[in-house]
Amino acid sequence: MxxxxxxxxxxxxxxxxxxxxxxxxxxxxxxxxxxxxxxxxxxxxxxxxxxxxxxxxxxxxxxxxxxxxxxxxxxxxxxxxxxxxxxxxxxxxxxxxxxxxxxxxxxxxxxxxxxxxxxHSVIVDRLQTGRERTGRKGGRSKALSEPQIQEVKQKLAEGLSKSELARQYGVSRQTIIRVEKA
Incomplete structure (x- = not known):
């Protein structure tokens, strides 16, 4: 010892x-x-x-x-x-x-x-209260706004390619695929 x-x-x-x-x-x-x-x-x-x-x-x-x-x-x-x-x-x-x-x-x-x-509980509670007060719930912000999502859906329906839309909106092709599936 x-x-x-x-x-x-x-x-x-x-x-x-x-x-x-x-x-x-x-x-x-x-x-x-x-x-x-x-x-x-x-x-x-x-x-x-x-x-x-x-x-x-x-x-x-x-x-x-x-x-x-x-x-x-x-x-x-x-x-x-x-x-x-x-x-x-x-x-x-x-x-x-x-x-x-x-x-x-x-x-x-x-x-x-x-x-x-x-x-730990007090710290978590303070963080949650601050998020509620500021309106920031945490996490990443969305890549596309709601109006942009509607535009993408419309353009997909018109036959534009996912790759072209991804370039046009400055997002990944996967983001466009998620919009299509939503």
Missing amino acids: AFIGYARVSTHDQDLSAQLEALSAAGCTKIFNGKQSGKSDENQRHLNELINYVRDGDVVILTKLDRMGRSLNAILTTIQTLQSKGVHVKTLDGQVDTNSESPMQKAMTQLLGVFAELE
Whole structure:
């Protein structure tokens, strides 16, 4: 069993030294760290390096849970990935210890899952509300307007070729075929 640390600050202006000292004092033999947003590709690269490095029985130690990622959902996904490898996660502030058999710690880990699901639902609801308010439901806009569709149908009935209509309207031949079938 090895103690592996993970430290992160959000900007290049912030200092990692306090986290690094705390993780070293906690007995971490290796510490992964970075200065980047939790949302960045760089952060994901450091997390992937950590996940690939740890082995069954290891303990990943963080000063606080939010160092692992920007959203609760991302943090929980990382914890689940680590747990699937037999790796435990512990925070120095005592919020999380997946190795603990204490009912309170088990409940805390389960609550993380509940809150991650809640966070996801709130985000989806906000997106849907915004789409309804703006009238943008998502997806690609149609290649042809309704009047153009009617023109294409009429020209098809008159015997114009699908290829010629596709060139004329600046769409693919498949789009014209879909109009014909509709």
